[in-house]
Amino acid sequence: MAIYVVTGANRGIGYEYCRQLQGQGNTVIAVCRAVSQELKQLGVQVEEGIDITSDASVADLRSRLQDTAIDVLINNAGILKRVTLDNLDFDSIREQFEVNALGALRVTHALLPNLSSGSKVVLMTSRMGSIGDNTSGSSYGYRMSKVALSMAGKSLAHDLKERGIAVAILHPGLVQTRMTHFTPGGIPPEVSVQGLLARIHELTLENTGTFWHSNGEVLPW
Numbered sequence: 651m652a653i654y655v656v657t658g659a660n661r662g663i664g665y666e667y668c669r670q671l672q673g674q675g676n677t678v679i680a681v682c683r684a685v686s687q688e689l690k691q692l693g694v695q696v697e698e699g700i701d702i703t704s705d706a707s708v709a710d711l712r713s714r715l716q717d718t719a720i721d722v723l724i725n726n727a728g729i730l731k732r733v734t735l736d737n738l739d740f741d742s743i744r745e746q747f748e749v750n751a752l753g754a755l756r757v758t759h760a761l762l763p764n765l766s767s768g769s770k771v772v773l774m775t776s777r778m779g780s781i782g783d784n785t786s787g788s789s790y791g792y793r794m795s796k797v798a799l800s801m802a803g804k805s806l807a808h809d810l811k812e813r814g815i816a817v818a819i820l821h822p823g824l825v826q827t828r829m830t831h832f833t834p835g836g837i838p839p840e841v842s843v844q845g846l847l848a849r850i851h852e853l854t855l856e857n858t859g860t861f862w863h864s865n866g867e868v869l870p871w
């Protein structure tokens with residue numbers, strides 16, 4: 651059994667990661683800004699009050715974890731704000747970069763001392779961050795920030811390979827969470843996370859840096 655750290659763990663896909671991983675007998679360290687009732691009830695280790703956009707907050711997380719040896723770091727926290735060409739809100743675009751791209755890189759960098767050969771890093775990106783798959787435009791902040799996150803993931807895959815650490819760049823599918831207003835067209839978090847965990851299980855130094863859909867499809871950049 652392994653030690654997993656999950657950000658954005660209080661709800662949505664992050665919570666479901668924690669639930670399934672704990673059910674499989676793993677040690678789960680659930681990182682969030684504010685703990686939810688359901689996360690509290692899971693009984694996993696919760697590290698509350700961590701905002702991934704803050705250097706000080708992420709440094710606090712690092713010091714709380716001390717020398718915990720992390721097997722899998724799942725950078726799941728993210729935001730989606732609507733930004734269209736007619737309403738080009740640069741503050742919102744900047745905020746999405748701060749959380750989606752810089753936040754995940756900040757957490758990964760801060761926790762590098764807790765990772766070692768055989769550890770894995772997961773970045774939860776999105777198909778909306780695929781340039782090749784962009785057939786509908788708009789969503790400037792979300793799309794741009796997720797492309798940046800995927801690029802960070804690719805560089806991390808190269809830089810961490812010699813340390814024996816593999817990196818997965820994952821799209822969960824269209825999932826029924828608060829982010830998507832629980833869209834009826836989406837899949838339940840339970841199904842998405844089953845696929846995501848299968849991808850993490852299959853992740854090796856040979857396929858590090860690949861952009862996968864939770865269903866196993868390799869997505870275009």
Ligand SMILES: NC(=O)c1ccc[n+]([C@@H]2O[C@H](COP(=O)([O-])OP(=O)(O)OC[C@H]3O[C@@H](n4cnc5c(N)ncnc54)[C@H](OP(=O)(O)O)[C@@H]3O)[C@@H](O)[C@H]2O)c1
Pocket residue numbers: 657658659660661662663664682683684700701702703726727728729730749753774775776777821822823824825826827828829830836
């Ligand atoms: N749902 C989908 O269809 C879909 C599709 C593609 C990709 N994704 C990606 O999958 C990941 C999880 O999405 P979800 O659907 O589960 O979204 P969600 O239900 O909206 O949950 C987002 C999580 O991120 C946390 N978060 C946001 N800003 C944060 C910050 N500054 N510091 C720390 N935590 C922060 C939230 O915490 P608070 O409760 O404190 O706000 C929450 O726990 C995201 O990266 C998202 O972009 C989702």
